[in-house]
Each structure stands twice: as C-alpha cells, then as structure tokens.
Amino acid sequence: MPPSRRAAAVTAPLLVSALLLSACGSGGDDPGGGADGRAKGSITFQTWNLRGKFKDYFDGLVRDFENEHPDVDVKWLDQPAENYADKLSADAAAGTLPDVVNVSPDLSYPLAKAGMLLNLDRTPAAAKFKGEYTAEAWQGNTLPGLDGSYAFPWYLNTGPLFYNKALFRQSGLDPEKPPKTYDELFAAARTMAEKSGGKTATLAGTPAVEDFGRYGVRLMNEDATRFTYNEPKGVELLTRYKELHDRGGLDPQALTNTPEKAGQRFLEQKVAMNPGGANDLGTFRKSAPGLYRNLGITDAPNNNGKPNMYVMGLGVNSRSKHKAAAIAFAHFVTDRKHQEAFAHKVAVFPSTKGSLEDPYWTKDDGTDEGRVRVASAKMLKGAVNYTPVVMSDEMKVVLKNEVAKALQGKKSPQRALDDAVARSDKLLAQSRQP
Template identity: 55%
Template sequence: MNSLSRRGFLVGLACATALAATGCGLSGGDPGAAGGPVTGEVKGSITFQTWALKPKYTDYLNGLVTRFQQAHPGTTVNWVDQPADGYLKKVTADAAAGALPDVVNMPPDLSYPLAKQKLLVDIGSAMPDAAKDYLDNAWSAYALPGQSGSYGFPWYLNTGPVFYNKALFTQAGLDAEHPPTTYAELESAALAMAQHSDRKIAMLGLTPVIADFALYGVNVMDPGGTRFTFNEDKGVRFVELYKKLYDAGALIPEALTANYTGAGTKFMNQQIAWAPGSAYDLSNFKTNAPSLYPNVGITKPITNTGHATMFVQGLSVPESSKNKPTALAFARFVTNAENQLAFAKLVNIFPSTKGTMDDPYFSKSDGTDEAKVRVAAAKQLGTAVNYTPVQWSDQMLTVLQQQLAEAMLGKKSAKQALDEVVAQCDKLLAG
C-alpha cells in the first residue's frame, strides 16, 4: 500500500545534518580495536558519501563540511555524492572490495548484511555514550538481530499520513470528511468506489510490502529473527483481503507487475484514491499536481498495532576506515540535535535525536496543511516502528511481489503463495 516502503524512503533525498561538534569523546589515545571504544585525535582526511543529494542540497552539505573542519583544525572531509540509480549495488560492491568511504549513508536493511560480515563499526561499542542522544526506536533500527550493538547513527526519519482524493470519494457516494480508519472500512469504501465507477477508479495502487503485513498485525518474523512467519493465519487473511479488492477492481492490475513504481503518478493523475505517503509528498502535490491539490484529504495511517511505520536513514562507518576517530566524530556531528533540526526545517524530514521534536516547528501548527501534516507526523513518530526487518532484502521483496501476483490472479491460494514466499525467504536468510 505504501510506495515509500519499497526501499527506505525519499530515495532521491538521502541527506545530511550539522552542529558544533564537541569532540565526541575522541580526544587522546589511539584508535581502539574492533569491538571496543575508539579513541584518538580527530584530524586528517576522510571521505563522506551521500545518496542523491546533489545538486539540491549542495550548499547545505558544503556548509556542514566547512563547519566541521573549522571545529576541528587539521581535518579534511571529502564529500562525494552518488546517484540514486545503482547506489545500493555500488555500496555492496565497494564493501566486498574493502573500498567503502569512511562515512556512508545507508538505510538499516543495507547495513544488516555488511554488519553481519563484520564490515561496519559497532557504534554502541565504539562510542558508548552515543545512544543516549537518539530516539530509542531510531537507534534500534540499526541493531543486528541476535547480537548486541548498533551499526549506524540514525540520520533522519519520516513517517506519513495517508492522502486520499476527496473528489473521488464524493463521486462514489462516500463521506469525504470521514475517510476509513480501519481495514474493514477501507475494504467497504474500496468496493463501493470500484462498483460506482464501473471499475474505472481503484482505491489502491500497490500490493502490500512486508511493512504492510506488520501494520495489519501479522508476526513477520519469530522473536529471534531467525525465520519468517508471515504465512500465519492473519497474513493469509490479509492477502485474501487484497484478492477480494483486486477481483472487484479496487486494486489496479499494474500493481501485479514486479517493482511497479507508477502508483504515485496514478494518484497525482486522480486515477486512484488512496495513497499512504510522507510529509514530503504534500509540497510535491502542490507543485506537480495543482489540479489534484485542492482535492487532497489527509488522514492517519490504518494500523492494527496502534503504531505507524517509521522510515530511517543513517550513517555508518566501515571497519575498513583508516581514520575511525574522525569518521565517527563527523558522523555524530552530522546527526546531532542542532544539525538535524536545521536540516528538518529545510526539508520535510524529522530528526532522530531525543527532544528535538519538542521544538515548536514540530509541535505547533500555524493552520496550513503542511504544518498540520508535520505536527501530526512528528507526534506519530514518538511511537512509530521500523516495521521492515533489517534482514529483508530486494530479492525477498521480488519473491513476495511475484507470489502475491499469483494469488491475486487466482493461480494459487493465499496460503500457498505465502508458504512459498516464506520458504524462499528463509532460504535466502540462511544463505
């Protein structure tokens, strides 16, 4: 249901933040051995890699680098930015070659395989005092199941409301001022819209991703994170719900195509009526879909757990770095409270540092739609969960999409499809 949960969030935005560094407890001594505190003087050269931030955020990041270098005379930060296309493959290849930059922007699911191979610094061990600065749910997003530690500094967060098309709701005889708040209500509204429009307007534009199963209340993995369990009865019912909607024309046929990315465009073209998203999307609608914008309604995500989805981006330091003291100091500098707040006011993202969302920017609305979304999302993030397991990979996503398509088309039962997904994903997990 949520296009953003296909891969972290805001892929075209992978960004950074800034604050006056305090030395980060790294003065004196020599770099510690792997698995222990890292000490040493903050000096020398490092390379900092981001994900698709040029040219929009060039001034911000150049300023960030300059302030760090001024705070630490004798340091040089070389900022490189990689394009969105192929970024994840490049990071994986560089890791295998031992050629990762000193500080790398990566989401939790990319950090997991690298940390599992002991290619990333355990921040919890290297900087034992760092965890206290970050929201617990953000810090834990970079934890490695089955062992202690955390392998990334949370950089920024997002979550989102659900956007819906009031005009399409009204045309279908639905109450545009009272959108669905439960899955049962969403099902009823989706069926009514498909029937009223003679299947020309669908409510939904995507089959569910793994985070959607978790939102529905499905146990995605066993407590130890050793095997997948979303083929349980509740998971089967969830897929059967989508099958019912697909058969009625309430889920677009294109959604069955692997890695389909057109749902957002269909919402902007007013061809589907329901689009979970993020605070970033509202300004995008205003700019790129002016005819849609007056019809956009905003509501809370539907969840059976009481907790919304949280998307996380962060900064990791490879074990291969030759200058860990400076790399860790810079990563913490980028992600400290002052710099996260500054960046969040520049872009529609949210800070991962404790107390930062108490700022009036996140806690008080000026009555505009943008402010309403921002305040609601900030409040939501306090208890939000990163529902996508760090073990979840693109290969697993492809398997899920393929098997859901089989179920939607009636080639397999929901149970058969999920059993096959779980079997294949467990095999990938073991490998």
C-alpha cells in the same frame, strides 16, 4: 539519500565476510585511533547522492567540525544512487570503506555481519550519545541477530496517505474519519465499491511487506534467518485483499500499477486513497483542482498503532585508524542542531529527541509543504521500519508476484505465501554463503 527510491541491499556485500573477518585488527598504531581516544587524524565521510543539491551545506558542515576539532581533517565523498550497495561492497572488500558512511539498515546489515561497522551499543564513546536520539530511531538501526545498533540515527522519513473526501462523501462515508485500522479500511472499501457500482476503487496497489507488518503479521523469526509472513494472520490479510479485489475495491490495474501509475489513477479520481508527498499537492492544485479542494491527509491504516518509517544513518568503520575522530564527526552530523538544519533544507525529519516538537513540524504554515510536513511529523511518533533489513529487492518481487497469483485466483492465499516464503528463504540462505 532523500530520493524516495531507496536502494535495497544486494547479496554482494555478504561476500566480504570471508575477506574481512581474517583481516588485520581494528584501529592501528595511531594513539588517536581507538574509539575512546582523542579525536585526531584524517577521515573520510561518504554520503549517498547528496552533493548535487546540498554541496554548500556539507562543505559548511565539514568546515565547522574542523574548526572545532583542529586536529581532524575530513574528506567528503559522495556516491550516486545507482549501484551504491555495490560500491560499498567493493570498498569493504578492498579495505577502503570510508571512516563514516551513509547507510540505511538494509545496507548496514551485511557490513555489520562482516565485522566492518562499529557496534555503537558496545562502544562507550558512541553509546554515551544514545539518549540524544528517539528510541524509535536508535532501534531502527539495531540489526537482527547482531545485538546492537550499527549506525548513528540521521534523518527519518515517512509518507502520508492522501484520500479523496468527495469520493468518501459520495459513498456515504464520513470524510473526516478516514480508516485507521484494516477492518475499517476493508469495510470502507466494500461500501465504496457497492455504492459506486464498482466504478470507484479504494486502493490502487496490492499489499507489500509493509502492509503485512502493519496488519500485525510476524514477518521473520527472531534471528532473521527465515520469513514467517505465511503464518495464519498473513494468509488472513491476503484473503481479505482477494475478496476486496473480487468486489471491485482494488483498482482493475492494481496488479501491474507502478507507484507512478497508481498516483495517476488517484489524480484521475479513479481510486480514493494513495500514498503521496508534498510535491504531489502542487500537481493536484494545478491539474485536478477539484481533488485538491477535497484532499484529506492521514496515515496508512495499521493494526499496531505504529506507522511505517524509513531510517537513514551514519555508520563508523570498525577498522578505521581514527575511530575517535570518526565517532565525533558522525555524532556532529547527527546531533540535534545539525539534523534540524538539514531537515529544513530537504523534506526529511530529524531523529533527535525533542526536534519534532518544534513549531516547524507542529504548526501548518499554510503552504503545501507545511501541510504535508506537519501531517507526516505526527506519524513518526512510535513509528517503526516494517521492512526486514535482510529482504532484498528480489525477495520483494517474489512476494509481489505470488500475491498477484493469489488475487487472480491462480493460487490459494496460503499456497501463494508458502511459495513466496520458500523462495525467499532459499535466496536468503544463498546470500549467507561466502
């Protein structure tokens, strides 16, 4: 799903567990149904909001696969972005989950817990392809407490952090050395606030769970049954944000800024740093040429040396009657040749080994898209998905609201995070109940 807004998992898919774990066994009587059999039979392939812009690509992809596997017939389905998680839940409960399904880790998690997705690490016909993908991408589809990966890595995404070199220069900061760690970030933000008399903030938003992850905070326990971002290091991060907020290092509207509003504040040169994408460069060039001329591109500061990335994959229905065909097709879509072809059509990145060493992702071609593409591709080396797969949108809102209370001084950072964890743990426990 290329759009930047990724639908988070909802609790509904967890309800399928009681319905499905007692269902019939996997496979069926068809000799091609086993995961290690010959690829044959009719399978369904479901994508997530891709038909509108990429119909010709996927029609060709299906046609090429069927030409190579004449005993397999593939029916391509596509679902809109809205309520995609609910659609997966309904299909799983009804026993109509597609044979190959487009999932992000947060969506594959409840399906895997319900026994609906193949554990690729424990399926020899799938595990043999593991070495074709980057370790980071395969790990990104490995689910906590389930001991394995449940989707073939497909495309990756990450976002660069834009910064205003002119504002850095005006504050006496080196515009060619943007902050790489949180210590450097907070130091630069204090300097910028002081030098500008509080008129220029460094950041337009409050810390989200990814920030806690990049700071080095342990977000959950090992089996993902309890949140832990209220540990001392998490409190330390929120305390530093509170100090930054009090000194003018955060935009005055940071507590209520949406991503769109934060982008507008950066466009107006009211803040010095903000996430963005290739499309933003065209806007800057047209609406803020001064900003465009002084635009720097870097990755978000982190203390781990590992940027954040978003992962998309293709899961295989564990109850498919034609597992061999489903595995073969999922691998076909995600092999190096086809991943690179798809990534040339949309601003995403392949997860196959060696792909990002191609000049397309290493050499700036002089276009805005190329400039961001090359910068972003560099960030994917060693990148991880910091957002816990069990963290729902509601849990993210809980954290955001408690962070706001701490920044406003209504609660101490410790109390705010304790309350956020307690509420999120309760929601998590509720979601696990059949």
